[in-house]
Amino acid sequence: MSVAAPGAAVVVIGNEILSGRTRDANVQTIGAALAGIGIRLREVRVIEDRPPAIIETVNALRAQYAYVFTTGGIGPTHDDITTDCVGAAFGCEVRHDPAAVELLTRYYGATEATETRLRMARVPRGATLIDNPVSTAPGFRLENVFVLPGVPRILQAMLPGVLASLPGGPPIVSHTLTAWVRESDVAIELAAVQARYPALDLGSYPFTRDGRFGTSLVVRGNAAAAVAAAASEVADFLRQRGVEFSAEAP
C-alpha cells in the first residue's frame, strides 16, 4: 500500500446498484462537488453489502487516497452494516454516541425513539458526527473516512457540511466544446493539444443526435488559464477545419 496520494475515492455500498434495480446518482454529486473545491475523485468502488467486502475496501482505499467517502448502509435495518464495518476496519468499538442519541430522541420524541431507530446513533468511538439537516440521523467522519447515507436527497443536504471541513483549493475547471464532427476526424489535432498541455485532461466523447455524429471535447484541469488556452487551441483547429461547434466555459 502506498502513502496517501492527493485525491479521493468513493465506496458505494450498494446491492441495489449492482443488481441494476437502482441507477447510482451519488457518484456524480460527489465527483462534481469535490472538483468544485479542487479535489479530484480518482476511484469509485461499488461493492456488496457484505462485511469482508466493506472492511477490505475501506482499508485499501483509506491508505491509498487522501479522503474516502462511503455511501449507503447507515439506516436502521438489518442490511445497514456500514457503521459496524467501518468500526471494524479501524479496530474501533462502535457504541451509541450520546450527542446522536439526544438528537434522534428530540427528532422522534421519547416514545418513538425506539431501540431500532437509536441504532442510527451508533458510531465508532473517536468519530466526529456529520450533520444531517433532513432526517437528523448523522453520518460520521473517522480520520480520512466520511460515512454518508445512500439516499441522494439526504446525501446532497449533508455534503456542504462535509466540504466545509476540507481544505479547499482552486476548483478543477473544464471547458466543453460540442462539435459536429466524428471524433476520429479530429483525433490527431486533439492529441497534439494534449501533448502541449500534459497537466490537463483532454477527453473526447462521441455522440449522435438527430442522426448526426458529434463529439464533446472536454478540457479539464486545476489551472484555469491553461484550461482556457488549451480550449482555445481546440476551438482554433475546429474553425480551421470548418467544423460547426458550440463552446461552454465554466
Place this chain on the structure above:
Amino acid sequence: MSVAAPGAAVVVIGNEILSGRTRDANVQTIGAALAGIGIRLREVRVIEDRPPAIIETVNALRAQYAYVFTTGGIGPTHDDITTDCVGAAFGCEVRHDPAAVELLTRYYGATEATETRLRMARVPRGATLIDNPVSTAPGFRLENVFVLPGVPRILQAMLPGVLASLPGGPPIVSHTLTAWVRESDVAIELAAVQARYPALDLGSYPFTRDGRFGTSLVVRGNAAAAVAAAASEVADFLRQRGVEFSAEAP
C-alpha cells in the same frame, strides 16, 4: 488473490464519470442483464484513464471474478487506451486484427478508413471480436475479460451477443414491495424474514414521496420459489401491521 469466484465485475474506464460530467448508465444495464441470466454483478470499479490504474484493476478483478467487463476507452482518440492496457495486463501483443480491419474498411469505405479509424481494429493477439451492430468498431473478449465501449447505446446493442456467449443459469429474480411505512418501523420483522431465508437478499430502501415516508422492500435471489415465499411473508407482516403497500413481482 483468490481463485475466480462466481459472479462478475465491471471496470468503468471513465474520467468523465469521476469528474461528475457524466452520470454512468452502463452499470445498471450490465447489472440487470447479467441478473437475467443468473450471473451476479459483485463489484464495480470506476477508474481514471491511466495505464497503471487500468492494468492493475483488470488483473486484480480477472483473478477474482468469473467475468470482467470493461466499458470505455476503445475509440480512436488519444484518450482511448483500454485496448493497449488490457493487452499489457495479459502480456499479449496488440496488433491490427485482419477481420476487424476488413469490417471497418467496408463500413467507412477505403478512402475514409484512415489510420486513426483503423486504430479501432487493434486488439490483443488471441482475442475474439465482439460484434458491434451500431458502428462496426468491435469490442473483444480475451479469456474472461470482455472489452466494451462506453457509449450506452452501442454497449446496449452489443450486450445480447456477449450474453449469448455465456453459460446461462436461472435468472436472479426480485419482488419489490413498496410500503408506506418508515423502514425503522418494520426493521425487526424484516430481519426475522431475512434470518429465515439466509440465501436471499432482503433490502430496505427508504424514500419520501409527496411528503410521505415510504420504504421499498426488495427480496432477491436465484431460487424463484423461495423469493416468492419470502415476499409473501413480508406482505403478511405488512398486512398484520395495517401498512398500505403495493407489490411488484417479476
